[in-house]
Amino acid sequence: xxxxxxxxxxxxxxxxxxxxxxxxxxxxxxxxxxxxxxxxxxxxxxxxxxxxxxxxxxxxxxxxxxxxxxxxxxxxxxxxxxxxxxxxxxxxxxxxxxxxxxxxxxxxxxxxxxxxxxxxxxxxxxxxxxxxxxxxxxxxxxxxxxxxxxxxxxxxxxxxxxxxxxxxxxxxxxxxxxxxxxxxxxxxxxxxxxxxxxxxxxxxxxxxxxxxxxxxxxxxxxxxxxxxxxxxxxxxxxxxxxxxxxxxxxxxxxxxxxxxxxxxxxxxxxxxxxxxxxxxxxxxxxxxxxxxxxxxxxxxxxxxxxxxxxxxxxxxxxxxxxxxxxxxxxxxxxxxxxxxxxxxxxxxxxxxxxxxxxxxxxxxxxxxxxxxxxxxxxxxxxxxxxxxxxxxxxxxxxxxxxxxxxxxxxxxxxxxxxxxxxxxxxxxxxxxxxxxxxxxxxxxxxxxxxxxxxxxxxxxxxxxxxxxxxxxxxxxxxxxxxxxxxxxxxxxxxxxxxxxxxxxxxxxxxxxxxxxxxxxxxxxxxxxxxxxxxxxxxxxxxxxxxxxxxxxxxxxxxxxxxxxxxxxxxxxx
Ligand SMILES: Cc1cc2nc3c(=O)[nH]c(=O)nc-3n(C[C@H](O)[C@H](O)[C@H](O)COP(=O)(O)OP(=O)(O)OC[C@H]3O[C@@H](n4cnc5c(N)ncnc54)[C@H](O)[C@@H]3O)c2cc1C
Numbered sequence: 306x307x308x309x310x311x312x313x314x315x316x317x318x319x320x321x322x323x324x325x326x327x328x329x330x331x332x333x334x335x336x337x338x339x340x341x342x343x344x345x346x347x348x349x350x351x352x353x354x355x356x357x358x359x360x361x362x363x364x365x366x367x368x369x370x371x372x373x374x375x376x377x378x379x380x381x382x383x384x385x386x387x388x389x390x391x392x393x394x395x396x397x398x399x400x401x402x403x404x405x406x407x408x409x410x411x412x413x414x415x416x417x418x419x420x421x422x423x424x425x426x427x428x429x430x431x432x433x434x435x436x437x438x439x440x441x442x443x444x445x446x447x448x449x450x451x452x453x454x455x456x457x458x459x460x461x462x463x464x465x466x467x468x469x470x471x472x473x474x475x476x477x478x479x480x481x482x483x484x485x486x487x488x489x490x491x492x493x494x495x496x497x498x499x500x501x502x503x504x505x506x507x508x509x510x511x512x513x514x515x516x517x518x519x520x521x522x523x524x525x526x527x528x529x530x531x532x533x534x535x536x537x538x539x540x541x542x543x544x545x546x547x548x549x550x551x552x553x554x555x556x557x558x559x560x561x562x563x564x565x566x567x568x569x570x571x572x573x574x575x576x577x578x579x580x581x582x583x584x585x586x587x588x589x590x591x592x593x594x595x596x597x598x599x600x601x602x603x604x605x606x607x608x609x610x611x612x613x614x615x616x617x618x619x620x621x622x623x624x625x626x627x628x629x630x631x632x633x634x635x636x637x638x639x640x641x642x643x644x645x646x647x648x649x650x651x652x653x654x655x656x657x658x659x660x661x662x663x664x665x666x667x668x669x670x671x672x673x674x675x676x677x678x679x680x681x682x683x684x685x686x687x688x689x690x691x692x693x694x695x696x697x698x699x700x701x702x703x704x705x706x707x708x709x710x711x712x713x714x715x716x717x718x719x720x721x722x723x724x725x726x727x728x729x730x731x732x733x734x735x736x737x738x739x740x741x742x743x744x745x746x747x748x749x750x751x752x753x754x755x756x757x758x759x760x761x762x763x764x765x766x767x768x769x770x771x772x773x774x775x776x777x778x779x780x781x782x783x784x785x786x787x788x789x790x791x792x793x794x795x796x797x798x799x800x801x802x803x804x805x806x807x808x809x810x811x812x813x814x815x816x817x818x819x820x821x822x823x824x825x826x827x828x829x830x831x832x833x834x835x836x837x838x839x840x841x842x843x844x845x846x847x848x849x850x851x852x853x854x855x856x857x858x859x860x861x862x863x864x865x866x867x868x869x870x871x872x873x874x875x876x877x878x
Contacts, residue, residue: 306491307725310335310460312713313480314499315467315522317342319443319702320681320709321501322450324664327710329457332717335493336459337482339466339517339804343451346503346515347702350443351554351627352420353435354400354703355696356393360414361433366390367870368425369434373697374871376422376585377655377690378831378841380535380849382867385686388662389697389704396703397436405449407438408624418624419559422585422694428878431583435696440554440627443699465491466804467521468737470498470529470677471729475668477676478723481733485804488797490734496720497676497713500526500658500666501706504682507808508816509651509765510757513545513552522683524811526658527818531668531677532853532862534685535656536815537822537833540693541766543589545650546635547608553628553647555695558582560624562613564593565644566601572609577878584878587692587832590649594766603646610644617641649766653693655832656822657685659851664709665716669853671864676720680709687849690866691831740806746791749805752783753812759783760816764823769836773824780816787813821859822850843873 310333314325317338328334338345357364370390374381401407401415408416417433425432438445454461462482469481471492480493502522506514527533543564544553558564563582566572576592577584584592597607613621621629621640632640658679659667668674681702688701763776787810794802828842829835848863 309494312497313495316501318345318347320706323703323706324499324710326453327707329459337462337465341463347443348447351440352556353437353442353696354699355434356397361417376694379873380690383869384867385688389688392704403449420695421555421583440625475674479725490730492730500679501681502683504654506651510761511550512651519808520811520815532851534659536818538655538691540653540832541590541649542652544647547646547648550650565610566596567603580878608646608648611647613640655689657683660684663712678709680706743791746789749809777820818852825861
């Protein structure tokens with residue numbers, strides 16, 4: 306079938322929903338999502354959304370901006386960080402007015418709690434800036450925004466999987482999608498496309514991300530010629546449940562939880578004397594890895610403990626009910642009495658599709674890719690630079706989701722609908738058939754597992770030249786096997802075997818870009834730590850990485866960082 310809408314938003318997480326809600330009522334907008342919309346990963350966000358409301362103690366947007374920039378190890382573009390911090394209070398009150406049930410403090414105001422890297426007076430002390438609804442913040446914002454989308458009559462196509470961006474040079478014309486329920490290919494004719502397809506934590510073995518986070522939009526933009534930005538910066542969250550990666554939110558430490566090594570020491574005091582357990586994530590993850598390397602993991606093994614036993618029953622059940630239940634369900638432990646085994650888990654991608662402050666995608670040589678926009682974790686504005694602070698992603702989604710919606714409306718009058726190329730759906734359909742026709746070969750999940758192991762071994766918290774080179778060789782040898790991947794399910798409806806195969810390609814291509822970017826950056830900054838280049842080197846490396854698809858392989862180039870208010874300084878916490 307052929308569908309036609311002025312604007313198509315791909316992805317129904319908070320970024321996509323917020324963009325679509327902005328456009329609705331002004332232009333004909335549709336929302337497509339490969340999972341049922343409210344199943345998007347945004348619904349799993351636990352800890353909160355940052356805004357300098359000052360409800361618990363004095364705060365200001367300048368301090369929030371400073372923390373974001375310092376947290377990013379000075380790689381964030383400061384004009385973008387300023388937009389984020391300045392707009393945060395408005396964005397949170399807007400959510401409140403839409404109906405998000407935030408926790409309240411005794412004064413009846415939106416309650417706020419401490420989070421990693423959020424400080425008062427430019428780094429002097431930890432500050433309470435995270436607005437939250439217990440530890441289900443993403444869930445309640447998701448349900449509220451989805452309700453808003455339904456109320457505004459946005460046409461939703463659930464379980465439609467984007468397969469191709471149809472474009473002529475740097476101008477979008479439409480989309481090809483796979484209808485999971487029917488097993489058929491459809492095309493959308495459209496004037497503007499917003500990519501809000503989320504992250505790709507599934508590149509790694511241990512991750513807090515859901516199964517859908519396979520980087521589809523990021524890869525398809527790359528395939529269409531968009532250079533990807535800062536892909537070497539992969540955030541590992543310090544407290545994933547050991548062996549599973551399921552997240553124990555930083556809110557646990559915001560509420561007073563502490564990390565302990567094997568001998569029971571509160572080791573973060575050594576690494577970050579002021580903020581201790583509430584230092585930024587890159588530093589805490591490295592500290593855990595170092596404790597483990599130096600033999601101070603629990604029982605000499607590869608993990609440490611998160612201690613919540615002193616928080617008391619009331620606080621756990623009021624502020625951290627969800628993670629308390631995870632600990633009971635997944636580990637059979639009682640967080641009131643037992644220490645929780647944790648290890649760093651792949652959590653967030655700082656890099657992605659480069660955009661300007663309005664969400665317009667920057668194609669080759671920084672030119673605007675006409676009709677293409679991106680928002681949320683798949684985009685790189687860049688507000689998070691080399692390391693994102695906790696609670697700044699949910700904020701990014703609603704601030705830049707809204708701005709993207711506004712920008713689309715501004716641009717729409719000059720984006721004429723174009724005729725779709727003939728047979729656009731047919732060539733995509735034939736591509737899928739070719740995959741299904743293979744009789745013998747490797748199962749997609751088997752290759753995916755190998756890739757995840759390689760990436761976790763070669764390109765995680767610590768990196769070095771030899772490991773990165775080895776990782777790149779191994780990933781390329783897996784890429785060479787893509788044509789041999791076999792899909793055993795030859796049916797049409799809900800063929801997850803087939804979508805696994807498509808997602809495997811996206812993940813492998815992005816793994817290659819991560820490795821190439823990480824290999825090229827010969828310094829340590831934020832989440833990218835090179836054992837062979839352990840210092841930050843502003844003289845040579847205070848710049849964004851760009852990687853462009855090329856017939857000879859990914860091509861690396863750089864672009865400057867926008868610095869407005871804060872000059873780079875040593876990152877001491
Ligand atoms: C466990 C966990 C807890 C977190 N807690 C917090 C927190 O407390 N505070 C905070 O600020 N951040 C938190 N984060 C980070 C934050 O939740 C994510 O960065 C954010 O939700 C990403 O939102 P998004 O809208 O960009 O994409 P997502 O919410 O990931 O949604 C992606 C959407 O794209 C769709 N999609 C993808 N590919 C396709 C395709 N091919 N075709 C069609 N649709 C497609 C999916 O169906 C989905 O609807 C957390 C992350 C995790 C994993």
